[in-house]
Amino acid sequence: MRADFNISEHLINGLNVPSLDGDLFCSSRDPIREANAWVASIAKLVQPKSKVLVLGLGAGFHIQAFREKFPQTPFRILELIPQIAHRHPGLSQWIDLEIPSNVEIDTELLILEFRPAWLGLENEYLEIQRNLLHQNPKSFCSAAQTAGLTFTATAKDFQIKALDWIFNPENQSEEIKIWRALRELVQ
Amino acid sequence: MKILVLSLLRLGDIVQHRELVKSLKASYPGATVDLLIHSQFRMAQDVIPEVSNWHHCPRQQLQQILVEKKQSPLCAHTLLKKMVDKINDEKYDIIINATHNKFSVRLMDVLRAKEKRGMRLENGRKVPDWNRWQTYMNERFSEPKGSRFHYLEVLHRSLGLEPLPLRETSSVEGDLVLLQVLTSDAKKNWGLGKFRKLADELQAAFPLKKVFALCSPSEQVEISKYFSDEQILAPRFDELPDLLNKASLLITGDTSVQHLAAGLQRPILSLFMGSADSVKTAPWIRGAHLLVGSVACQPCKHSSPCSQYSHLCGDSLGISKVLQVASQILRKENPMQANTSLRNEFEVTLWTHYLDSQSPELTSIPMAWTTVAKSWKLEFIDFEIDCSRLQRLISQMSSSLLANNEGNFEVLQQEAKSLSAEMKNRYAEMQDSFTLLSNALSEPAQSHFAQFKRIKSAWIELEQLTELRKQLLAKIKFENISNEVMDV
Numbered sequence: 173m174r175a176d177f178n179i180s181e182h183l184i185n186g187l188n189v190p191s192l193d194g195d196l197f198c199s200s201r202d203p204i205r206e207a208n209a210w211v212a213s214i215a216k217l218v219q220p221k222s223k224v225l226v227l228g229l230g231a232g233f234h235i236q237a238f239r240e241k242f243p244q245t246p247f248r249i250l251e252l253i254p255q256i257a258h259r260h261p262g263l264s265q266w267i268d269l270e271i272p273s274n275v276e277i278d279t280e281l282l283i284l285e286f287r288p289a290w291l292g293l294e295n296e297y298l299e300i301q302r303n304l305l306h307q308n309p310k311s312f313c314s315a316a317q318t319a320g321l322t323f324t325a326t327a328k329d330f331q332i333k334a335l336d337w338i339f340n341p342e343n344q345s346e347e348i349k350i351w352r353a354l355r356e357l358v359q
Numbered sequence: 360m361k362i363l364v365l366s367l368l369r370l371g372d373i374v375q376h377r378e379l380v381k382s383l384k385a386s387y388p389g390a391t392v393d394l395l396i397h398s399q400f401r402m403a404q405d406v407i408p409e410v411s412n413w414h415h416c417p418r419q420q421l422q423q424i425l426v427e428k429k430q431s432p433l434c435a436h437t438l439l440k441k442m443v444d445k446i447n448d449e450k451y452d453i454i455i456n457a458t459h460n461k462f463s464v465r466l467m468d469v470l471r472a473k474e475k476r477g478m479r480l481e482n483g484r485k486v487p488d489w490n491r492w493q494t495y496m497n498e499r500f501s502e503p504k505g506s507r508f509h510y511l512e513v514l515h516r517s518l519g520l521e522p523l524p525l526r527e528t529s530s531v532e533g534d535l536v537l538l539q540v541l542t543s544d545a546k547k548n549w550g551l552g553k554f555r556k557l558a559d560e561l562q563a564a565f566p567l568k569k570v571f572a573l574c575s576p577s578e579q580v581e582i583s584k585y586f587s588d589e590q591i592l593a594p595r596f597d598e599l600p601d602l603l604n605k606a607s608l609l610i611t612g613d614t615s616v617q618h619l620a621a622g623l624q625r626p627i628l629s630l631f632m633g634s635a636d637s638v639k640t641a642p643w644i645r646g647a648h649l650l651v652g653s654v655a656c657q658p659c660k661h662s663s664p665c666s667q668y669s670h671l672c673g674d675s676l677g678i679s680k681v682l683q684v685a686s687q688i689l690r691k692e693n694p695m696q697a698n699t700s701l702r703n704e705f706e707v708t709l710w711t712h713y714l715d716s717q718s719p720e721l722t723s724i725p726m727a728w729t730t731v732a733k734s735w736k737l738e739f740i741d742f743e744i745d746c747s748r749l750q751r752l753i754s755q756m757s758s759s760l761l762a763n764n765e766g767n768f769e770v771l772q773q774e775a776k777s778l779s780a781e782m783k784n785r786y787a788e789m790q791d792s793f794t795l796l797s798n799a800l801s802e803p804a805q806s807h808f809a810q811f812k813r814i815k816s817a818w819i820e821l822e823q824l825t826e827l828r829k830q831l832l833a834k835i836k837f838e839n840i841s842n843e844v845m846d847v
Contacts (some may be wrong), residue, residue: 217429219420279434306431315433332425332432344482346469350439352483353465354432357418358425 177292179255189231190259192292197230197256199288206288207233211241214284218242222282225250225304227297229267230289232260250300252293271300277319321347332358360390363451365466365477367395367416367458369543371615371640373403376457377622378511378643380409382520383455395446405597406619414446418462447471455518459501476518491714493517498795503634503660505791507707510639516714528646529624532607536561536570536689537592539611540585541578546633546665547612549673551585553681557610558590560682565689568607573616608688610681613640621647628685632672634661648684648694652676701731702788709831710791713824719831732835739832742789745782746825749775749796753818760811768807775814776800792824793817 182189182196187204190197199206211234218224222245229235229251238247249267251257257267283304290297306312316322322345332355362383366376373396380392391411396403398415417438424435447470456467456477467479478497479486488494496517499506506513515522540554554572562570572586579593594602603609603620610628611617613635620627621642631637632652641649651657652672659666687694705728712719752775759768779797783790795817804810 214429217423217427277431277433277437279430279438281434282429284429304431305428306433307428312433315431319433319437321433321436332435341483346443347436347440349465349469349483350436350443353462353469354421354425354435354439356460356462356465357422359461 177253177255179253179259187231187233190256192253195291197289197291198233203231203233204237207237210234210286211237215241217282217284218245219280221280223247223278223280224282224284226284226286227301228286228289229256229260229263230286230291232263234286234289235260235263251289252296256289271303277315360387360453361449361451362387362390362392362453362455363395363414363446363449363470363472364392365395365454365456365458365463367397367418367460367463367466369615370400370403371543371613371618372458373400374406374615374618374622375511375640375643377407377409378522379455379457379514379518379520380407382515382523384409385523386520390452393449393451402596406600406622412449414442416442443469457514457518459496489517489519491716495714500639503636503658504794506636506639507703507710507791508638509641509643511643525643525645526624528626528644531604533605533625534567534569535602535606536565536568536685537573537602537606537609537611538570539573539609539614539616540582541574542612542614542635544634544661546659546670546672547614547631547635549612549630549632549676549681550670551582553673553678555585556678557681557685558586560678561685561689564682564686568689573602573609608685610685617642626688628681628688630676630681632657632670632676633665634659648688650676650681650684701725701727702735704728705735705831706788706791709824709828712831713827719827719834722831722834724835728835732832736832738786738788739828742782742786743825745778745785746821749778749782749821750818752778753814756811756814760807765807768811772800772810772814792828793821796821 178193179190180194182191184196184198184200184203189203224238224242224245224247226235226238226247226249229249235249238245247266249263250271251267251269254269257264257269260267283301285297285301287294302308303311306315332351364376364379364383366373373394376394380394383392384390392409393412393414394407394410395414395416397418399419401413401415404410404413421435421438424430424438425432443466451470451472453474453476454467454470454472456463456475456479459478464478464480464485467475467477468481468483475486476489478488478493488497492513495506495508496513498504500510500513512522538554538558540548540551542548558570558572562568570590571592572582572590573592573594574582576593576595579591582591582593592602599616599619600623603616603623603625606620606625608626608628609616609620610630611620612630612632617627617629621644624644627642627644627647629637629642629647629649631641631649636658637649637651641647652675654667654671654675656666657672684694704725708719708722712722752771756768756771756775759765759771776797779793779800782793783797796814799810799813799817802813804813
C-alpha cells in the first residue's frame with residue numbers, strides 16, 4: 173500500500189477541504205450538497221437496527237450529514253490515510269485505520285462506500301470492500317465456514333443469479349434449498 | 360393440531376386468506392392456525408383475529424441485501440435460515456401453501472410438517488397437483504386468463520377444503536359513505552377527479568350522510584389535490600374495521616379495503632377495471648355490487664402498464680352510472696345486477712364436475728335450462744365437428760413426429776393453431792374449454808416432442824370436457840325436455 177501521502181488543505185465555499193497531490197477528497201463545487209446527496213442515496217438502506225461501516229472519511233462532510241440524518245445509528249469509519257484521520261479529532265473514537273481482521277456475518281451490518289474519499293487508494297478500498305462483503309471466494313468460503321455452511325465457492329458464487337452449483341439436482345441439502353429460495357427473490 | 364398457512368402475496372390477498380383461516384378452523388375444530396406473511400404487511404395482523412401466531416418473512420430486507428450489495432449475501436442466507444428454523448421448531452401438523460409463486464414453492468421444500476398441501480417441491484421436484492382444482496389454479500391464476508370461479512373458491516378446493524357459505528351483506532345502517540379512491544395499481548384506479556365529482560353529487564343527494572374520501576396516510580398528500588382535509592379520512596389499517604362498520608356504503612376499486620369490508624359484511628360497490636378480474640377477486644359476499652369497465656383488453660396483466668392510448672376501461676365507467684347504482688344501494692333499492700347467464704351457469708356446472716372429477720349423474724338440472732338448451736345443443740354439434748377436425752390434425756402431428764418429418768409437424772401445428780383461434784371466436788361461451796390447447800399450440804417449447812406432449816395433455820382435457828358436456832346435455836333431454844325440442 174502506498175505510504176507517502178502529500179496532504180494539503182484548500183478552501184472551498186468557505187470550507188476546509190483536504191487534497192492529495194492537488195486532487196480534492198470531495199466535490200470541488202459544493203461538498204455539502206454532495207454529502208447530502210450521498211446520504212439521500214443510502215437512506216433507504218438504513219434500518220432501525222442497522223450498524224454502519226463507512227469506507228472512507230476524506231473531507232468528512234458525508235459523515236457529518238450521516239450523523240445529522242441518523243443520529244441514533246451506530247457507525248464506524250475506515251480511513252486508510254492516518255493524516256486524514258487525524259484531521260478529524262472529534263471523530264477519532266469512531267475511526268479505524270486498519271481493516272477489521274475477521275468480520276463475521278452480521279445481518280445488521282451495512283457497509284457503505286464514499287468513493288470521493290478513496291482518493292489515491294481506490295484499489296485498496298475496493299479490495300477491502302469485496303472482502304467485507306464476501307465478494308471473493310476466499311472471504312466467502314471463510315465466512316460461510318464460520319456460519320456452519322458447507323459448500324465451496326468459486327469466483328462467481330457470490331452472484332446469486334449466477335449460482336451454478338445450486339442447479340446440481342443431486343444437492344438437496346437444506347442449505348442449498350435456502351439459496352434456491354433466495355434466488356427466486358431476485359429473478 | 361397446529362396449522363401454518365403461507366400467505367406470501369400482497370395485502371389484499373392476506374385479507375382474503377382470512378376466509379381460508381376460518382374454513383380451516385371449521386374443518387379442524389380446536390386447531391390453531393398461524394400465518395406466514397411478508398414483514399411489510401404486518402398491519403394485516405390487526406384485522407385477522409382468527410390467526411394465533413404470525414411469522415414474518417423479511418422479503419424486502421433479503422432483496423435489498425442481494426440487490427444493493429451493501430451486505431454479504433451470506434446475511435440473506437442467515438436471515439432466511441433463521442426464519443425457517445423458527446417455523447420448523449413449531450412442529451406444525453399441516454403446512455399449507457396458499458401462495459402461487461416460485462419463492463413459496465421453494466420454501467415449502469425446507470419447511471417440515473406431517474402433512475403439506477398446495478403447490479410445492481419435494482427435494483427439488485414438483486409434487487404432482489393434489490387435484491384438478493390445483494391444476495386450474497396454477498393455469499388460470501398466475502396470468503390474466505379467465506376463470507369461471509372466484510379465487511377463494513378455487514384456492515379452497517385446490518387444498519381439499521370446502522369454502523364456508525357466502526355471507527349476506529349486513530343491513531345495519533351507517534352514517535358514512537366511504538370512497539376508497541386509490542388502488543395499488545394505477546390501471547385499477549377510476550380517477551381522483553371522477554371520485555371528487557361523485558362525492559359532491561352523492562353529498563348533495565344524501566345530505567344526512569357524510570361522504571369521505573378514504574386513503575392510507577401515505578396517500579393523503581396526493582388525495583388532498585382533489586379533496587379538502589375535511590373530506591379525507593386517512594386511517595391506519597387497524598382503524599379501518601371500526602370505520603367500515605359505520606359505513607352505509609363503500610365504493611372502491613379492487614383493493615384490500617374491499618376484501619376487508621366484505622369480511623365485515625358491509626355494503627360494497629366495486630369498480631373493476633385494469634387488471635381487476637370481476638370473477639376472480641370480486642368481494643366474497645352476497646349482495647355486493649360490481650360495475651365493470653367494458654373494453655376488450657380488460658382484465659389486463661397486473662404488472663404491465665396500460666397498453667391503450669388512454670385508460671379506456673376507466674373511461675367506460677361514467678360518473679352518472681356509478682352515482683345511479685350507489686344511490687340505489689343507499690336508498691335500499693336493489694340495483695339491476697348483470698345476471699349470470701344460464702349459459703354461464705351451465706358451463707360452471709360442467710367445469711365443477713370436471714374439476715371435482717365427478718360424472719354429472721347426480722346433478723339436478725335447473726328448469727330454466729330447458730328453455731334454451733336447444734340452441735346449446737345446436738352449437739355443440741358444430742363444436743364437436745370442429746373438435747374432430749382438430750383431433751385429426753393432432754393425430755397427423757403425432758404421425759409426422761414419429762416419421763421425423765418436422766417440417767410437416769410445423770405446418771400442421773400452424774393449421775391447428777389457426778383452427779383453435781377460429782373456434783375461440785366462434786364458440787365464445789366455451790372458449791375456456793380449449794384455452795389450454797390454444798396455449799399449447801402457440802407457446803414455444805424446447806422441442807417438438809415437448810410441445811406435442813403439452814398439446815396431447817391439453818387435448819385430453821378438451822376431450823373430457825366434451826364428454827361431460829355431452830352427458831350433461833343428455834341429462835337435460837332425459838329429465839326435463841320434450842323429444843321434440845331436443846330432436847335436432
